[in-house]
Amino acid sequence: MERLETTDLVIRPPAVEDAPAAFELLNDPDVMRWNPGRDCPDLLTAEAFCRESADWSDGTHATWHAVDRETSLMVGNVSLFAIDLDDAVAKIGYRTMPAARGRGVARQMVDAVTGWAFERRGLMRVQLEHSVRNLASCRVAEAAGFGYEGTARSAYAVPGGTGRDDCHIHGRLPGDPGL
Numbered sequence: 001m002e003r004l005e006t007t008d009l010v011i012r013p014p015a016v017e018d019a020p021a022a023f024e025l026l027n028d029p030d031v032m033r034w035n036p037g038r039d040c041p042d043l044l045t046a047e048a049f050c051r052e053s054a055d056w057s058d059g060t061h062a063t064w065h066a067v068d069r070e071t072s073l074m075v076g077n078v079s080l081f082a083i084d085l086d087d088a089v090a091k092i093g094y095r096t097m098p099a100a101r102g103r104g105v106a107r108q109m110v111d112a113v114t115g116w117a118f119e120r121r122g123l124m125r126v127q128l129e130h131s132v133r134n135l136a137s138c139r140v141a142e143a144a145g146f147g148y149e150g151t152a153r154s155a156y157a158v159p160g161g162t163g164r165d166d167c168h169i170h171g172r173l174p175g176d177p178g179l
């Protein structure tokens with residue numbers, strides 16, 4: 001089952017029709033600062049991003065787009081990546097459309113996809129990392145059941161070559177409470 005539902009969202013694999021929203025998301029300054037994807041200069045690149053994000057066949061990632069249940073507008077992107085089935089671990093990353101921030105989209109995406117990882121893929125740990133300066137992401141992590149585990153020094157290369165940030169490491173295991 002690759003369609004998840006939360007209180008406010010339907011979370012499903014990316015579709016080419018999401019390209020205009022994906023274009024906006026990938027070019028948002030906060031996304032480019034904290035969680036850059038590929039360079040996205042035009043809609044064709046955004047379409048390719050959506051198409052490739054929907055192809056999970058190499059087994060290393062599972063990427064979804066979240067849409068608002070009522071409006072069907074795309075509100076976010078969430079991805080399990082670095083999936084390692086031998087160790088039963090993965091990492092999680094996320095981005096919320098600028099207009100949809102501050103109303104729980106990220107925490108719902110992270111909680112739902114992490115539950116899917118445990119229940120449907122048998123993973124035993126999902127790890128979440130963010131720059132120590134990304135305070136909103138830290139709030140999302142704690143709210144979605146990812147306890148703080150430590151700080152990795154100089155783990156994040158700030159886009160544009162303007163320095164390096166330390167990163168918080170958060171983790172959630174199957175028995176940990178989520179939202």
Ligand SMILES: CC(C)(COP(=O)(O)OP(=O)(O)OC[C@H]1O[C@@H](n2cnc3c(N)ncnc32)[C@H](O)[C@@H]1OP(=O)(O)O)[C@@H](O)C(=O)NCCC(=O)NCCS
Pocket residue numbers: 030031034035093094095096097100101102103104105106107108129130131134135136137139140143
């Ligand atoms: C981080 C991000 C995903 C949060 O998305 P969101 O849907 O707004 O998240 P939620 O609404 O679930 O929660 C946001 C939390 O951050 C808090 N927050 C927002 N801006 C903040 C800031 N500047 N300082 C501190 N907390 C902040 C909100 O108050 C809320 O916490 P609370 O409900 O406990 O008060 C979104 O801002 C984003 O896409 N940023 C750019 C990409 C990014 O940083 N991705 C994560 C990389 S690790």
